Amino acid sequence: MASVDPTTNAGQLLAAASGGRRRLGDRVFSRTAVLAALTILILLAGVAIFLLFEGFPALTASASELPEGKSFIDYVAPLAFGTVLAAALAALVAVPLAVAVALFITHVAPPRIALTLGYLVDLLAAIPSIIYGLWGIFVLGPATVPVMKWLEEKLGFIPIFEGPASVTGRTMLVAGLVLAVMILPIVSAVAREAFAQTPRRLQEGAQALGATRWETIRMTVLPFGRSSVISGAMLGLGRALGETMAVTIILSVSGAVTFNLISQANPSTIAANIALNFPESSGLAINALIATGLVLFAITLVTNMGARWIIARQQGE
Amino acid sequence: MESSVQTLAPAQPSRLLSSGLGWRRRGLNTLMMVLIAGAFVLAMIPLFSLVFEIAKRGIPGLSAEFFTEDARGAIGGAGGASHAIMGTLIIVAVASVISVPIGIMAAIYLNEYGEGRLRRALTFFVDVMTGIPSIVAGLFAYALFELFLGPGIRLGVMGSVALSLLMIPIVIRSAEETLKIVPSHLREAAYALGTPKWKTITKIVLPTAFAGLVTGVMIAIARIVGETAPLLVTTGVVDSMNTDPFNGRMQNLAVYAYNEYRSPGVMKQASYDKAWAAALTLIAIVMILNVAARLVYRRYKTEIR
Amino acid sequence: MSSFRWVVVVASAVALALGVAACGSSSSGETTGGSSSGGGEVSGEIAGAGSTAQQAAQEAWIAEFENANSGATISYDPVGSGGGREQFISGGVAYAGSDAALSTEEGELEKAEKQCAPGQLIEVPDYISPIAIIYNLPGVEELKLDPETLAKIFAQEITSWNDPAIAKDNPGVELPDTRITPVNRSDESGTTQNFTEYLSEVVPSVWKFEVSGDWPVKGGEAASGTSGVVEAVSTGEGTIGYADASQAGELSVAQVKVGSEWAEPTPGAAAKIVEESPLNKELSPGKYTIAYELDRKTESEGTYPIVLVSYLIACTKYGSASEAEAVKAYAEYVVSPEGQELAAEQAGSAPLSPALTKKAMPAVEAIEAG
Numbered sequence: 007m008a009s010v011d012p013t014t015n016a017g018q019l020l021a022a023a024s025g026g027r028r029r030l031g032d033r034v035f036s037r038t039a040v041l042a043a044l045t046i047l048i049l050l051a052g053v054a055i056f057l058l059f060e061g062f063p064a065l066t067a068s069a070s071e072l073p074e075g076k077s078f079i080d081y082v083a084p085l086a087f088g089t090v091l092a093a094a095l096a097a098l099v100a101v102p103l104a105v106a107v108a109l110f111i112t113h114v115a116p117p118r119i120a121l122t123l124g125y126l127v128d129l130l131a132a133i134p135s136i137i138y139g140l141w142g143i144f145v146l147g148p149a150t151v152p153v154m155k156w157l158e159e160k161l162g163f164i165p166i167f168e169g170p171a172s173v174t175g176r177t178m179l180v181a182g183l184v185l186a187v188m189i190l191p192i193v194s195a196v197a198r199e200a201f202a203q204t205p206r207r208l209q210e211g212a213q214a215l216g217a218t219r220w221e222t223i224r225m226t227v228l229p230f231g232r233s234s235v236i237s238g239a240m241l242g243l244g245r246a247l248g249e250t251m252a253v254t255i256i257l258s259v260s261g262a263v264t265f266n267l268i269s270q271a272n273p274s275t276i277a278a279n280i281a282l283n284f285p286e287s288s289g290l291a292i293n294a295l296i297a298t299g300l301v302l303f304a305i306t307l308v309t310n311m312g313a314r315w316i317i318a319r320q321q322g323e
Numbered sequence: 324m325e326s327s328v329q330t331l332a333p334a335q336p337s338r339l340l341s342s343g344l345g346w347r348r349r350g351l352n353t354l355m356m357v358l359i360a361g362a363f364v365l366a367m368i369p370l371f372s373l374v375f376e377i378a379k380r381g382i383p384g385l386s387a388e389f390f391t392e393d394a395r396g397a398i399g400g401a402g403g404a405s406h407a408i409m410g411t412l413i414i415v416a417v418a419s420v421i422s423v424p425i426g427i428m429a430a431i432y433l434n435e436y437g438e439g440r441l442r443r444a445l446t447f448f449v450d451v452m453t454g455i456p457s458i459v460a461g462l463f464a465y466a467l468f469e470l471f472l473g474p475g476i477r478l479g480v481m482g483s484v485a486l487s488l489l490m491i492p493i494v495i496r497s498a499e500e501t502l503k504i505v506p507s508h509l510r511e512a513a514y515a516l517g518t519p520k521w522k523t524i525t526k527i528v529l530p531t532a533f534a535g536l537v538t539g540v541m542i543a544i545a546r547i548v549g550e551t552a553p554l555l556v557t558t559g560v561v562d563s564m565n566t567d568p569f570n571g572r573m574q575n576l577a578v579y580a581y582n583e584y585r586s587p588g589v590m591k592q593a594s595y596d597k598a599w600a601a602a603l604t605l606i607a608i609v610m611i612l613n614v615a616a617r618l619v620y621r622r623y624k625t626e627i628r
Numbered sequence: 629m630s631s632f633r634w635v636v637v638v639a640s641a642v643a644l645a646l647g648v649a650a651c652g653s654s655s656s657g658e659t660t661g662g663s664s665s666g667g668g669e670v671s672g673e674i675a676g677a678g679s680t681a682q683q684a685a686q687e688a689w690i691a692e693f694e695n696a697n698s699g700a701t702i703s704y705d706p707v708g709s710g711g712g713r714e715q716f717i718s719g720g721v722a723y724a725g726s727d728a729a730l731s732t733e734e735g736e737l738e739k740a741e742k743q744c745a746p747g748q749l750i751e752v753p754d755y756i757s758p759i760a761i762i763y764n765l766p767g768v769e770e771l772k773l774d775p776e777t778l779a780k781i782f783a784q785e786i787t788s789w790n791d792p793a794i795a796k797d798n799p800g801v802e803l804p805d806t807r808i809t810p811v812n813r814s815d816e817s818g819t820t821q822n823f824t825e826y827l828s829e830v831v832p833s834v835w836k837f838e839v840s841g842d843w844p845v846k847g848g849e850a851a852s853g854t855s856g857v858v859e860a861v862s863t864g865e866g867t868i869g870y871a872d873a874s875q876a877g878e879l880s881v882a883q884v885k886v887g888s889e890w891a892e893p894t895p896g897a898a899a900k901i902v903e904e905s906p907l908n909k910e911l912s913p914g915k916y917t918i919a920y921e922l923d924r925k926t927e928s929e930g931t932y933p934i935v936l937v938s939y940l941i942a943c944t945k946y947g948s949a950s951e952a953e954a955v956k957a958y959a960e961y962v963v964s965p966e967g968q969e970l971a972a973e974q975a976g977s978a979p980l981s982p983a984l985t986k987k988a989m990p991a992v993e994a995i996e997a998g
Contacts, residue, residue: 031519031521031522032520035524035525036520038428039428040436040441042429042431042432043429043432043441043442043445044441045429046445046449047444047445047448049488049491050448050451050452052463053459053460053463053488056462056463056466056467057463060466073842074842103362104366106358106359107366109359110359110360110362110363111363114356114359121617123363126370127370128545128613129370129374129609130366130369130373131545132548132549132606132609132610132613133373133377133605134549134577134580134602135457135552136549136577136580141369141373141376143859144376144863145372147863148863172809172849173807173809173864174849174867176849176860190366191542191545192493192542192546195538195539195542196497196500199497199500199504199535218351219352220351220352220355221352237496237499238496240453240496241492241496243454244450244454245546247454247456248453248456248459250456251550254814254815254852255852257850258849258860259814260848260849262847277457280458281552281815282852284556284711285709285816286708286816286818287711288710299456299462302454303459306450306453306454307451307454310451314447395691396691396692396695398691398692398970398974473719474718475677475715475718475719475721477675555707556707559675559703559705560704560705561701562687562694563694563701572705582683582706585683586680586706586854587875588685588687589684589973589976591877
C-alpha cells in the first residue's frame with residue numbers, strides 16, 4: 007500500500023496497522039475476554055465446590071441421621087421428580103407459546119406497534135417471583151378449582167387427572183402454569199431477536215416464489231432461529247428448574263411422588279424444599295439441603311448436555 | 324421447496340394461489356395466523372391479570388409517605404419504603420456493574436475468540452449456571468463472605484454478588500445470540516481493510532449488536548430485580564435507610580414485600596397493602612428502565628439486509 | 629457512532645455517581661461504639677435473628693425502641709428459629725428469638741453457654757401466642773371439637789364434615805357432607821411443633837406421630853407460612869387448619885375442649901397456661917434460663933392449651949460496652965409490661981403475666997459489659 011490517504015478512517019487504520027499498537031490493543035482485548043471467561047468458570051467452580059463441600063457430610067451420612075430418617079437417595083428422589091415435573095410442564099406450555107408470541111410480534115403484527123407489544127411481553131419478566139406466587143394462590147388457583155373438578159369428573163381415568171381435586175387450587179398444574187408464564191418472556195425475547203434478524207433476502211425470496219406468510223415463516227424464519235429458540239428454551243428451563251419463591255408459596259407440598267396434577271398432595275421441588283426448610287434447620291439437615299442443591303446442579307447439567315447434543319445433531323444435518 | 328410451486332417466480336402470489344391448490348395453502352396460512360395471534364392474546368391474559376391485581380391491591384398502599392419515609396420507628400400501619408426502594412436500586416446497580424462487563428466480555432470471547440476446550444467448557448457451564456436455584460446463589464454468596472468476614476455478616480454487596488450469579492448467564496446467552504447474528508461479512512470487510520480485531524469488535528460488531536445487547540441486559544435486570552430468596556439470606560432485614568452496600572444491612576423491595584406479607588401483625592390489611600405497593604413500585608422501576616432501553620433500541624436498531 | 633459513545637459515557641457517569649453516593653456517608657444505619665448520651669438514651673447498632681413467629685412483635689419493639697433512642701439501630705432477621713440459634717451460637721448476632729428452647733440435642737445448649745462465657749446464658753419467654761383452629765365451612769358459625777376428634781381430623785381418619793364424631797359435640801348444628809381438607813404448614817415451624825406436641829400429649833392413642841417442626845401426615849393441603857395457611861383456609865371450602873390466633877382475621881375459629889369446658893384461643897387463656905406450667909429443669913440449667921415444660925393436659929378453667937411460647941436468647945456479658953448497653957436496654961423493654969402491651973397491640977400476642985415478667989427481669993438486668 008504505497009500511498010495512503012490519512013484523512014479517511016480506513017487510511018488511519020491502515021497506517022496504524024503496521025504499527026505495534028495494533029498488536030498491543032489486540033492482546034489486551036483478547037486477554038480481557040479470556041479473563042472474563044475464566045472468571046466465570048472460577049465462579050462456577052466455586053459454587054460447585056461450595057455445594058460439594060457443604061453437601062458431602064449428608065451424602066455419606068446414614069439414614070437415621072438425616073431428616074425424615076431416610077437415606078439421601080430416598081430423600082432427594084421425590085424432590086428431583088417434582089422439580090423435573092414442574093419444569094417440564096412449564097417448558098411444554100411456554101416454549102410453543104413463546105415462539106408463537108415472538109412470531110406474532112416480528113411477522114404478523116403491524117410493525118409500528120411491534121415494539122410496544124414486545125415491551126408488554128417483557129413486562130412479565132419484571133414481576134417479582136413472590137407476586138407470581140401470590141397471584142397463583144389468590145387468582146389462578148381458585149380460578150382453576152372448577153376446571154379441575156370437571157377434569158376429575160370427565161377425565162379422571164387418566165393418571166394425571168386422578169384427583170381428588172384440590173379445593174384451593176394449589177396444585178402441580180397451577181405451579182407449572184405459573185412457571186410457564188414466568189419463563190415465557192425469557193424464551194420469547196431471545197426468539198424475537200433471532201426472528202427479527204432473519205435476513206430479508208431469504209424472506210423476500212420465498213415471497214417472490216409465491217409462498218404465503220406462514221410458508222415464508224416456516225421456510226426461512228423458523229430454521230434461521232432454531233438454535234436461538236433452543237438456547238432461549240434452555241434459559242427458560244434453567245429458570246424453571248431453579249425457581250424458588252413462586253413454587254414455595256403456591257405448591258401444596260404433601261410428599262407424594264405422583265403424576266397427579268390436580269390434587270393437593272404434591273412432591274416438592276428441590277429449590278422450594280430448600281426455601282421451606284432452611285430457616286429452621288441446623289447441623290446435618292442443612293448439609294442435606296445443600297446436597298439436594300448439588301443434585302439440582304447435576305440435573306441442570308444433564309438437561310443442558312441433552313440440549314447441546316440435539317443442537318449439534320441438527321447442525322450436522 | 325413446495326411441490327405445488329411448479330414454475331419459477333410468478334410475481335404475484337395471488338396468481339399462484341388462485342391456481343387450484345391455493346385454497347388449502349391459504350386456509351393453512353389463515354389458520355396459523357389465527358393461532359399465532361391467539362397465542363399472543365393467551366400470553367397477554369396473565370399479564371393483564373397480574374398487572375390488574377397488583378394495581379388493584381397495591382394502589383391503596385401507595386402514598387407520599389411510602390416513597391419518602393423509611394420504616395424506622397414505624398408502628399402499626401405507619402412508615403414507608405424509601406429505604407427499600409433505595410436498597411433495590413443500589414443492589415441491582417452494583418449487580419449490573421459486576422455482571423454486564425463480565426457477561427458481555429465473555430460473550431465476546433465465545434463468539435469472536437473462543438476455540439477449543441475453554442470455549443466448550445464455558446458454553447457448557449454457562450448453561451449449567453442458568454439452573455442455579457436462586458436460594459443456592461444466596462447461600463453461596465453468604466458462605467463466601469462468611470469465610471472472610473465471619474458469621475452473621477450481612478451486606479448489600481453480598482446480595483449483589485448473589486444476584487450476579489443469576490444475571491450473568493442470561494447476559495451471556497442473549498449477548499452471544501445477538502453477536503452471532505451480526506453477519507460475518509461486516510467483520511470480513513473490516514479485516515480486509517486491515518482493522519485490528521479489537522477495533523472491529525468495539526467499533527463495528529458491538530454497535531451493530533447494541534440494541535440486542537441492551538435487550539439482553541434489560542431481561543437480566545428484570546429477572547433479578549424481584550428476586551427474594553437469595554436476598555433473604557444475604558442482605559438482612561432492617562428498617563432504616565442505608566446507602567452503603569459495603570457496610571451493614573440493606574433493605575430492598577422484594578424482601579420488604581415478602582416480610583410485610585408473611586408477618587403482617589395486627590394491622591393486616593395495611594401490611595398487605597404495603598407488600599403489593601412494593602411490588603407495584605418494583606414493576607414501575609423495571610418499566611422505566613425498559614422504556615429507556617426501548618428508546619435506545621429504536622434509535623440504534625440496525626437491520627441486516 | 630459518536631452518540632453511541634455518549635450513551636456509554638453517560639451510563640458510566642451515572643454508575644460512578646451512584647458509587648460515590650453509596651460509599652459516601654450512609655445515614656442512620658451506621659456506627660457502633662457510640663456512648664450513651666445523657667437522659668438515659670442508648671445508641672449503637674445491634675443485630676438479632678430468629679423466629680418468624682416473633683417477627684411482627686420484634687418489628688414493633690424495634691420501632692418503639694428506636695423512637696425513644698434515636699442513636700440506636702436494631703435489626704432482626706426473621707431467618708427462622710433454627711437459623712437464629714445457630715447464628716447466636718456462632719457469635720453472628722447479639723440476641724436470638726426462638727420458638728423452641730435451646731435443646732440438649734447436638735449439644736446446642738452447651739454451645740450457647742460456651743458462647744456466652746465468661747458471662748451466663750439468658751433465655752426467657754418474650755412472646756406467647758395462642759394457636760387457633762381455623763376452618764371454612766359456610767353456614768357453620770360455631771364449631772366445638774374435643775381433642776380426640778381434632779386429632780382424628782388432622783390425622784385424616786375423619787374425612788367428612790358430617791361425621792358422627794363431630795356431630796356428637798355440635799348438637800343442633802347442620803353439618804354438610806363436604807370433604808374435610810386439613811391444612812398444615814409446608815415449612816418447618818414452631819407452630820407445627822407446638823400443635824403436634826399438644827396432640828401427642830393429650831391424645832397419644834390417636835396421634836402416634838413423632839413431634840417435630842415438620843408436619844408428619846402426608847396428603848393434606850400444605851401451605852407456606854402462617855399467611856399461607858390462613859389464605860388456604862380462606863379460599864378453600866371445607867378446610868380446617870391451625871395458625872397463630874392473631875392472624876385468623878375474619879375466619880371462623882373452633883372451640884377446643886379443656887377439661888369439661890370449651891375454650892377459645894384468647895391471649896388471657898394462653899398466658900394462664902404458661903403461668904401454671906412448670907419449668908423444664910433439663911433445659912434451664914442456669915440462673916437466667918427459664919424454659920417451660922407446658923402442661924398441655926391441663927384441665928383447669930380459663931386456659932387454652934394450644935400455645936406457642938417463644939424465647940429471647942442473649943448473654944449476660946458482651947464484649948463492647950455499647951453493645952451490652954444496647955442489648956440490655958432493648959431486652960429490658962421487650963419483657964417490660966409496656967413492651968408486652970405493645971406486642972399485644974401490634975402482633976396480637978398474649979402479654980407476659982406480671983409473675984412471668986418478675987422472673988424474667990432479673991435475667992436481662994444482669995447484662996453488662998465484660
